[in-house]
Amino acid sequence: MSKFIVFEGIDGSGKSTAANTLAExxxxxxxxxxxxxxxxxxxxxxxxxxxxxxxLELFLYLADRAEHTGEIKCELAKGHNVLCxxxxxxxxxxxxxxxxxxxxxxVNIQKPFVLEADITVLFDLDVxxxxxxxxxxxxxxxxxxxxxxxxxxxxxxxxxxxxxxETVDASRELEEVKQDVSERLASIL
Numbered sequence: 261m262s263k264f265i266v267f268e269g270i271d272g273s274g275k276s277t278a279a280n281t282l283a284e285x286x287x288x289x290x291x292x293x294x295x296x297x298x299x300x301x302x303x304x305x306x307x308x309x310x311x312x313x314x315x316l317e318l319f320l321y322l323a324d325r326a327e328h329t330g331e332i333k334c335e336l337a338k339g340h341n342v343l344c345x346x347x348x349x350x351x352x353x354x355x356x357x358x359x360x361x362x363x364x365x366x367v368n369i370q371k372p373f374v375l376e377a378d379i380t381v382l383f384d385l386d387v388x389x390x391x392x393x394x395x396x397x398x399x400x401x402x403x404x405x406x407x408x409x410x411x412x413x414x415x416x417x418x419x420x421x422x423x424x425x426e427t428v429d430a431s432r433e434l435e436e437v438k439q440d441v442s443e444r445l446a447s448i449l
Contacts, residue, residue, distance in 0.1 A: 261337045263448050264375055265289075265343040268350060268416060269383030270409050272390030273430040278383070278398055278441050279345045288449075290335045290449060292328070293345035300324045314358040318366070321351045326373045332374065341449060348374045349382075349419050354403060357411035361416060379449050382420045383430040387413055 267275040295301035304320035362403040
């Protein structure tokens with residue numbers, strides 16, 4: 261039976277690196293991410309680098325997710341395990357950090373078109389460490405500010421508690437984090 265796995269966390273937490281490592285060691289995992297490479301996903305990603313209304317951002321991410329969920333369903337129906345780097349939790353955690361919409365509203369507005377993951381893993385990391393890890397990037401988004409990311413992290417921790425997500429300490433060495441995640445996934449794969 262195919263499984264749907266989601267990795268969540270702030271930028272610099274190591275979730276993308278862990279996802280890519282799992283893809284290298286397992287042929288049975290289809291890796292995907294959000295925002296996607298679709299037209300809507302690229303537009304949503306572009307908006308992250310400019311000053312735009314939180315509502316515009318939200319609806320672009322929601323449109324991208326609605327289309328993406330259909331693609332995830334297709335892969336699961338083919339018998340593939342799907343690992344998604346960011347899903348509905350990212351939209352809720354990041355958009356609630358703007359302070360315009362509540363976390364509950366952002367969770368509920370997505371319910372009609374999202375899948376429940378078999379396991380969601382939150383890569384939790386102190387914001388200062390995350391910012392240090394991403395400091396060498398050429399482009400940074402408006403989301404990559406300490407005060408904003410602290411709100412995002414709090415939102416993620418609240419979501420993890422409310423929805424029974426697995427939480428890993430992403431401050432450890434990458435090999436330790438990957439081992440921890442692999443052990444957690446072994447219970448469902």
